[in-house]
Amino acid sequence: MLEVRSLSKNWKEFSLRKISFDVRKGEYFIILGPSGAGKTLLLELIAGIYEPDEGRILMDGKDITGLPPERRGLAYIPQNYALFPNMRVFDNIAFGLKLRKLPKAEIEKKVKEIAEILDISHLLHRKPGTLSGGESQRVAIARALVIEPELLLLDEPFANLDVQTRGRLISEMKIWREDLGFTALHVTHSFEEAVSLGTRVGIMLDGRLVQIGGVREVFSRPASEAVAKFLGFENIIEGTASGRVLKANGLKIELPVEAEGRIRVGIRPEDIILSLNPVRTSARNVFRAEVEAVEELGPLVRVQLKSGGVELRAFITRSSMLEMGIRKGKELYVGFKASALHVF
Amino acid sequence: MRRDYTLYLFAALGSFLIIYIALPLLIIFLKQTADIGMLIKTLHDPLVIKSLRNSLLTATATALISLLFGVPLGYVLARKEFHGKSIVQAVVDVPIVIPHSVVGIMLLVTFSSAILDSYTGIIAAMLFVSAPFTINAARDGFLAVDERLEHVARTLGASRLRAFSSIALPIAFPSIASGAIMTWARAISEVGAILIVAYYPKTAQILVMEYFNNYGLRASRPISVILVLMSLTLFIALRWLVGRAKNA
Numbered sequence: 001m002l003e004v005r006s007l008s009k010n011w012k013e014f015s016l017r018k019i020s021f022d023v024r025k026g027e028y029f030i031i032l033g034p035s036g037a038g039k040t041l042l043l044e045l046i047a048g049i050y051e052p053d054e055g056r057i058l059m060d061g062k063d064i065t066g067l068p069p070e071r072r073g074l075a076y077i078p079q080n081y082a083l084f085p086n087m088r089v090f091d092n093i094a095f096g097l098k099l100r101k102l103p104k105a106e107i108e109k110k111v112k113e114i115a116e117i118l119d120i121s122h123l124l125h126r127k128p129g130t131l132s133g134g135e136s137q138r139v140a141i142a143r144a145l146v147i148e149p150e151l152l153l154l155d156e157p158f159a160n161l162d163v164q165t166r167g168r169l170i171s172e173m174k175i176w177r178e179d180l181g182f183t184a185l186h187v188t189h190s191f192e193e194a195v196s197l198g199t200r201v202g203i204m205l206d207g208r209l210v211q212i213g214g215v216r217e218v219f220s221r222p223a224s225e226a227v228a229k230f231l232g233f234e235n236i237i238e239g240t241a242s243g244r245v246l247k248a249n250g251l252k253i254e255l256p257v258e259a260e261g262r263i264r265v266g267i268r269p270e271d272i273i274l275s276l277n278p279v280r281t282s283a284r285n286v287f288r289a290e291v292e293a294v295e296e297l298g299p300l301v302r303v304q305l306k307s308g309g310v311e312l313r314a315f316i317t318r319s320s321m322l323e324m325g326i327r328k329g330k331e332l333y334v335g336f337k338a339s340a341l342h343v344f
Numbered sequence: 345m346r347r348d349y350t351l352y353l354f355a356a357l358g359s360f361l362i363i364y365i366a367l368p369l370l371i372i373f374l375k376q377t378a379d380i381g382m383l384i385k386t387l388h389d390p391l392v393i394k395s396l397r398n399s400l401l402t403a404t405a406t407a408l409i410s411l412l413f414g415v416p417l418g419y420v421l422a423r424k425e426f427h428g429k430s431i432v433q434a435v436v437d438v439p440i441v442i443p444h445s446v447v448g449i450m451l452l453v454t455f456s457s458a459i460l461d462s463y464t465g466i467i468a469a470m471l472f473v474s475a476p477f478t479i480n481a482a483r484d485g486f487l488a489v490d491e492r493l494e495h496v497a498r499t500l501g502a503s504r505l506r507a508f509s510s511i512a513l514p515i516a517f518p519s520i521a522s523g524a525i526m527t528w529a530r531a532i533s534e535v536g537a538i539l540i541v542a543y544y545p546k547t548a549q550i551l552v553m554e555y556f557n558n559y560g561l562r563a564s565r566p567i568s569v570i571l572v573l574m575s576l577t578l579f580i581a582l583r584w585l586v587g588r589a590k591n592a
Binding site: 044047048049068069070072074075076077078080082084085086095096099100143144147153 | 496500501502504514
């Protein structure tokens with residue numbers, strides 16, 4: 001659907017270097033990178049707010065690089081939501097529809113429908129200045145979705161919200177996407193958003209898109225040291241949850257909370273404990289595993305393990321490696337507390 | 345608890361200016377109320393009425409013209425970086441540093457008989473000295489509008505002009521209106537340049553001077569009072585309206 005080819009741009013202190021990727025129809029594509037990586041600039045180029053120095057942007061095969069924003073068929077939600085302060089919430093949402101000269105009754109109907117879905121019906125008469133962050137974000141999403149854009153561009157949509165609101169919006173976002181079936185390109189620095197929402201993810205570092213792939217693939221097989229370092233959160237396990245148990249590739253993992261269906265959980269490498277004998281306590285998930293690789297990183301050692309069909313990485317100190325005699329092919333036990341798991 | 349003497353001192357020093365501005369206003373009103381007969385006589389003087397009308401009309405026309413040209417200029421200055429922008433900005437502020445008699449001379453040298461002794465001339469003189477208020481206020485107003493609002497409006501389907509008219513302009517409106525009021529106030533209080541460019545048709549501010557020169561202080565006072573009363577009333581009323589629009 002969206003194809004970005006070799007896009008470059010120098011602007012203020014940011015620069016983008018030969019960015020290429022594509023977003024497929026129906027996909028939720030995440031661009032993940034630290035702040036200052038140039039993510040916002042990339043979205044602004046795609047939205048048509050700035051022109052690239054080099055490269056092309058294609059939409060459904062058609063070159064849109066030279067088109068003004070209003071003729072690109074996409075909707076853009078900047079980080080601060082940018083609600084129009086001079087209009088009530090209703091008129092904010094209706095803005096794009098009015099420009100399309102829809103009949104009044106139809107505008108009213110569409111605004112009410114989307115407000116219903118996003119649970120903001122009670123806010124329609126309010127001015128944006130009176131809304132909370134979470135409410136503002138819902139209105140911004142409604143205003144963008146109501147015009148049924150081919151592609152929705154989101155810039156750090158949940159960054160300025162408190163943890164609870166953010167968690168709720170992320171899980172609702174999944175539902176809205178199922179209901180409305182839109183395609184999205186979402187830039188963020190949050191792993192949680194990437195893992196929870198992303199179909200595919202592109203990692204952006206210093207103005208370059210350094211790795212693109214499925215979420216689990218990128219998190220479990222970083223293409224470079226820089227990506228691995230940035231991700232930190234290296235173990236992503238995918239499986240089917242039922243109650244407090246996650247079945248993943250032959251492992252039965254105890255979860256910290258109840259969950260149902262296909263989910264992903266994450267665990268940091270430093271939260272995985274290696275031992276030569278199984279330590280059975282109720283709080284711990286303990287599995288047999290085999291060492292696949294050992295990588296020394298100064299005082300720490302990264303151990304790559306395989307337990308059942310699940311790949312795990314763990315950090316241990318150099319002295320424990322020597323003490324336990326850890327080397328490729330060694331069989332041992334991995335353990336982690338259920339509470340160390342993060343359910344996305 | 346110790347009293348904050350510094351603030352008291354500052355307030356005392358600052359009151360000097362307030363009293364200095366308010367006192368002459370108060371005195372001229374008081375003196376005129378003691379001489380109400382002269383005031384009524386002046387109000388029946390057709391020359392006075394006509395000059396007041398001239399002042400009001402030309403100042404209002406000046407404010408409207410400054411809006412027509414100043415708002416687009418303010419928008420460009422707020423939104424676009426270009427070579428020579430600082431020069432343009434300096435040109436906008438030039439009228440403030442030029443003595444107004446010199447403004448009159450410059451205008452006359454440049455446009456000569458096209459503006460001499462005509463309504464056009466009055467408005468030309470007023471516009472030169474008062475347009476910067478509208479331009480700068482419009483620029484500041486647009487600068488305060490987050491550009492991303494317009495970006496979003498455009499991705500939602502608005503053309504640049506439409507994003508300007510339905511987002512930037514309404515949000516910047518109170519600031520622009522304040523600027524236009526300042527322009528109007530500055531225009532109606534202009535004398536120096538008008539004196540040189542267009543002594544006729546007579547405006548109230550010129551008439552005050554003429555009466556003073558020909559008949560003295562007592563004769564010029566009533567027109568002054570009427571002019572001040574009218575300007576202040578309109579000025580305060582408009583400012584109040586804009587203030588209300590801002591808070592709505």
